[in-house]
Structure formats: structure tokens, C-alpha cells
Amino acid sequence: MFSAKDLVFIKERGSDLNTVKEQIKNFENGFPFLEVIQAATVGKGIIQLDGSHVDEFVHFFEHQLEKGISLLKFVPASGAASRMFKDLYAAVDQLENGASEAEVTQNEAIQTFFDQLTDFAFYADLEKTANKPIDQLSKLEILKLVLTESGLNYGNLPKGLLKFHQYNEKSRTPFEEHAVEGALYAKDKDGRVKIHFTVSPEHQEAFETHLKEVQNTYQQAFEVSYEITFSQQKPTTDTIAVDMQNEPFRNDDNSLLFRPGGHGALLDNLNDLNADLIFIKNIDNVVPDYLKGETVKYKKALAGLLLNYQKRIFSYQQVLDERHYTALDSKFYSEASSFLENVLNVKPPTNQYYSEKEELYHYLKQKFNRPIRVCGIVKNEGEPGGGPFWAKNADDSISLQIAESVQVDLSDKQQQNIVQNATHFNPVDLVCGTKNYKGESYDLLKYRDPKTGFISYKSKDGKELKAQELPGLWNGAMADWNTLFVEVPILTFNPVKTVNDLLRKEHQPD
Known part of the structure; x- marks a missing residue:
């Protein structure tokens, strides 16, 4: 299948032959569908906060900020905005x-x-x-x-460098709007705002130039100091393409074709970052200043809720780490199991009750010792994309997952009905905790489900090919995280998918 020249090419790319062979097996065997059990709804997997709870979690977040927690805003910035036009x-x-x-x-x-x-x-x-x-x-x-x-x-x-919003005689790009947002909810106690953009190689210089043009303006306006960094999707996350017979696709010069692995490849970029809390939001989901209030409030509320729940998770992590399973009484096991199942919404495999203490101990230790994310979820108003579901995991446990329609077998009437009955949508509004109780960062690559990638059909030089995308950043790449869904106002979700979306009132001056 591979010549000596191919092997040299694979090695020079920083790729691994075993990984490439595994990708080809995925083409041959296909990816299994994700089995969704039911749609997550308010009261059944989705938390709905009233005003007092929002204020409570905002206050908790701001109190933790005073203690010196580190923050980071992570923005996946797109390649060229050609689809927008x-x-x-x-x-x-x-x-x-x-x-x-x-x-x-x-x-x-x-x-x-x-x-x-x-x-x-x-x-x-x-x-x-x-x-x-x-x-x-x-x-x-x-x-x-x-x-x-x-x-x-x-x-x-790229979208990040287009003029989106008008302010009297000035205008702003999404890059600038994210800088403003960062100053409003991602500023640490020392006034630093750390934002990381993932960009395409051909656009990084333009982003860096734009940063130099606007950085001082916003630092002075908001009395902050920005630490804005960039990274590119790593070539090592590219996936091999195959022809319709699942043989490696060859370019005209007979070289192998590798293609970007989709936004799931950015898990590697996220894995390189270090912060106590990481906010994730797409580049095009921004609004003018007069509408930022709800976004800022709910970002802080999501962060406060995560920190509140994480505090209890850390306590369980520490006990399970420091004490032998025989030293823990039934009350601890009962409380920890109840919190995992009824608050974190992680249900054990069907008919598995872990009657033996040692079995339960290891199960709890595994489930608590994971990254955590809180996902803002909006009511579904017909936007394309993934949504919140209860789904079966690789170990047969059931938990909350964001699922894209391509992951679900829509030819199955029961699965189709579950998807059609979904009430909410994933707007990519996440707050993530990627450290354990000791402050050690998790290796995020260990918490993705490799069987949640998908295959798409493309063409090159007039020849058909199959391409493979890695597990999506906020679905399969985070499949083994502890997950909480929180309903947020639809006003906080204002993506720009076509140029005329900029004419919506949410993107026009007040």
C-alpha cells in the first residue's frame, strides 16, 4: 500500500504510520453511529436558571476571580470567509x-x-x-x-478580519469584538486578558498586523493588558484521503493526499493551553456593545456554575485519590454516586450497580477525574448544527453529549424521532475546566471518542475521494468530559453565516 517514498513523506509530515493505517480502517469499516437515548430538555439534562441563580453564579465567579484564578478565551477563527459570500x-x-x-x-x-x-x-x-x-x-x-x-x-x-459592526465613524471586526468581550468577562484580577485565536497559516500575519493596529486602543479604553496569541491547526492532525476503493488517494505527482481534519483537530491546540477556566466561542458570534450585556452576564454565570460544581468534584477527586476504597463508608459512596448520576447526569451501564466496593471505587474515580465543561444551550429556532442529547458512551454508560445530525442514524425511525423532538441547539458557548484538584492539566486527547469521526465525499483534480474528519471539538473530542447544559438567552447567539446576516438588527447600530 505504501512505498518507501510514501513512508518518508509520512514521517516528514510528523504523521504516524499506525495512525494512518487506522484512518484507512475507518474508511473501510465506517464510523459507528452514536446512539442517542433521548433529547436533553429543561429539567431533564438542561439547567434553567432564574434571575437570582444567575446573579448568584456571577457573584461566585467574581469572588473566585479575586482569589487569582487564571482565565483564557479560546476562539476558533475560520479560514477564508468565501462561504459567507x-x-x-x-x-x-x-x-x-x-x-x-x-x-x-x-x-x-x-x-x-x-x-x-x-x-x-x-x-x-x-x-x-x-x-x-x-x-x-x-x-x-x-x-x-x-x-x-x-x-x-x-x-x-477570514471572518475575523471583516468589518462587522459600525460605531459612528468607526467600525469593528469580530477580532476586535472578541477583544472587547474578553475585557468584560475574561479579565483576571491583575487586569490581564488572555485570548488565543486559532488561524490559518496564510492569515496569521494579517491577524498579527491587525492586532498591532488596535491593541493599544482597547487596552486604554478598558484599562487592561492583552496577551493575545495565535496558533495554527497542526499538520500532524491532517487525515489521509482515499479513493472510492479505500486506497490512498494519489495526487497527479503520485504523492499521498492529506487533508485538514476539521475543527476537531483544534483539540491539540486547546491541549497546549494552560488556564483554570477556558471560554470557547466561535469567531462570528459577536454583537455590538449595546447588546453585549446579556452575553457578559451569562458567560460569568456559566463560569460561576462550573466553579461551584467543580469545587465539589474536586473534593471527591481528593478523597478517592488519597484514601483506600476500604476506608470509605457507605455514606460516602452513596453521596458520590448520587452526585455523579443526578447532578452530573452520568448514568452507569444498564444493569450495572457496582455492588462491590472496589468496583464502585474505581468507577467513581474514573468518572470524577475528567475535564468538565458547561455548555450554554439555546432554544432551537431552526439553525443547522448539533444539539444536546442523552447518549450511550463506549463503556455503555449514559451521559450528556452534544451530537451532530451526521453522528446519528436518521434512517432509524426511533433515532430520527429523538432528534426531531430536540428542543435546544448548541451555539458553541462553552466554559471549560481542564485541570484536576491538584492544578494539573488533563491530557485532553485521552478524553475524546475516536469512533465519533465522520467521512465526507469530495473531489480533487476531477477525481472523487473520501475525506475523514476527526471527532468534532465540542462533540466527539469532548465525549468523555463531565458535561452540564445550561439554557442561555437566544440573544447571546448571533452567528454570521452569510453576508446578509450582518443586516439583522442584532448586527446593526442601536
Whole structure:
């Protein structure tokens, strides 16, 4: 299957031959579906906080901050934002192939784009780039000014560097909005704000340049000092591609093709970071200042809830670590088991009651000694993506998981009904605790489920291929974490998937 040249190539990439062979086995055998037991709902896996509880957890978080806990904001920043401009690219193609402007604007998205062009935060930049007034340009010229290097080049830039929001005479990128958010809820007691962005190699220099342009402005405005760092998806997390017969896909020069392993590859980047609390949020889920209040409040509340629950988890970790199973009485076992099952929502394997003390001791020790995450969950309003479920794990225990639809066997009527009855959605709003009671960081790679990757179909150079994505960062990559779901207001979820999403009132000036 592999030549001597292939083996050298694999080694030079920093890849491991056994891992590559395992990936090919995954293509051959496929990934098993995740068995969802039921949708997580309010009172059955999803915590719903009233106002007093929100305030209580915010206060607890702020009190812990005074004690000196370290914070970090982790932002997966995308590659080029080309998908955000899919409709614009289609319009360019039509116009270049002879379609009239009237024909192109029959597409409602294109008509809206031109009708509200002046409402985009990047409009002022568009005017500066144009060699004559915008109203004297053809629609094709305007589209090219937005998308290509002759203008703003937005089709080739990452979302983090696009102008999203207008503030009087100034505008902000998502990068800047995350810096502002960081100052509002991720500032430590010494006034430091640590933010880590994962970026594409071709965009890191542009991010670093943007940071130099804006850092002092926000440091002075919020009286903080920023420690902003970047990393790239590691080539060692790329996965091999195969042809339709599951043989390694060959490029025209006969070399092997490796492809990025999806956002699950960022688990390696996350694993390299060191903080007591890590906030995770997507690059495009930001709002103007006048709407930030709810986001900040609930971020602090989620963090306070995690710290509150983690305090008790740490107490169990320490007892189980320091005392022999025979030295613990039945009251301890009963309380610890109840907390694990009824608060952390980890149900033991069916018909497994761990009647022997030693068995129960090892089970509890394993389940408590894991990273913890609190996931903000919003009511489902039809957005695509994963949701909160009760699911069966590799050891047959049942716990809370974020599941993507691709992970579930939707040809099974029962599984399909469970997914259709889901009431909530995962907006990627996480607070994570990645250390044990001793302050030692977990090796996060040990807590993912390798069987939760998935296979997609692509093409290259006119040839079909199969690609493999690693377990997703917030689903399979965190499958073996202790997980809590908390309902947060829908207002805290405002992603930008298409350019016209920037016209929603949540992204417009007050």
C-alpha cells in the first residue's frame, strides 16, 4: 500500500504510520453511529436558571476571580470567509456569463444586498476603494470590489478580519469584538486578558498586523493588558484521503493526499493551553456593545456554575485519590454516586450497580477525574448544527453529549424521532475546566471518542475521494468530559453565516 517514498513523506509530515493505517480502517469499516437515548430538555439534562441563580453564579465567579484564578478565551477563527459570500460569487458568475442585472437581482439575497449596501459596516471602506462614486458602478464592479484583491478582498479574508459592526465613524471586526468581550468577562484580577485565536497559516500575519493596529486602543479604553496569541491547526492532525476503493488517494505527482481534519483537530491546540477556566466561542458570534450585556452576564454565570460544581468534584477527586476504597463508608459512596448520576447526569451501564466496593471505587474515580465543561444551550429556532442529547458512551454508560445530525442514524425511525423532538441547539458557548484538584492539566486527547469521526465525499483534480474528519471539538473530542447544559438567552447567539446576516438588527447600530 505504501512505498518507501510514501513512508518518508509520512514521517516528514510528523504523521504516524499506525495512525494512518487506522484512518484507512475507518474508511473501510465506517464510523459507528452514536446512539442517542433521548433529547436533553429543561429539567431533564438542561439547567434553567432564574434571575437570582444567575446573579448568584456571577457573584461566585467574581469572588473566585479575586482569589487569582487564571482565565483564557479560546476562539476558533475560520479560514477564508468565501462561504459567507456564496450568493455574491454566484451573481458574479451569472453577470460574467451574460445575465442582466435585472435577472441577477431576482435572487432575493442579491436584491437585499444591493438595497441595503450602505448599511454594511464595510461600506465606507468600499467607497474609499472605488475609483468613482458607488452609484456610478455596475453591480458586477461592486461585487468584485467586495470580493477580490482589486477592492476589499473579502472573499479571501477570514471572518475575523471583516468589518462587522459600525460605531459612528468607526467600525469593528469580530477580532476586535472578541477583544472587547474578553475585557468584560475574561479579565483576571491583575487586569490581564488572555485570548488565543486559532488561524490559518496564510492569515496569521494579517491577524498579527491587525492586532498591532488596535491593541493599544482597547487596552486604554478598558484599562487592561492583552496577551493575545495565535496558533495554527497542526499538520500532524491532517487525515489521509482515499479513493472510492479505500486506497490512498494519489495526487497527479503520485504523492499521498492529506487533508485538514476539521475543527476537531483544534483539540491539540486547546491541549497546549494552560488556564483554570477556558471560554470557547466561535469567531462570528459577536454583537455590538449595546447588546453585549446579556452575553457578559451569562458567560460569568456559566463560569460561576462550573466553579461551584467543580469545587465539589474536586473534593471527591481528593478523597478517592488519597484514601483506600476500604476506608470509605457507605455514606460516602452513596453521596458520590448520587452526585455523579443526578447532578452530573452520568448514568452507569444498564444493569450495572457496582455492588462491590472496589468496583464502585474505581468507577467513581474514573468518572470524577475528567475535564468538565458547561455548555450554554439555546432554544432551537431552526439553525443547522448539533444539539444536546442523552447518549450511550463506549463503556455503555449514559451521559450528556452534544451530537451532530451526521453522528446519528436518521434512517432509524426511533433515532430520527429523538432528534426531531430536540428542543435546544448548541451555539458553541462553552466554559471549560481542564485541570484536576491538584492544578494539573488533563491530557485532553485521552478524553475524546475516536469512533465519533465522520467521512465526507469530495473531489480533487476531477477525481472523487473520501475525506475523514476527526471527532468534532465540542462533540466527539469532548465525549468523555463531565458535561452540564445550561439554557442561555437566544440573544447571546448571533452567528454570521452569510453576508446578509450582518443586516439583522442584532448586527446593526442601536
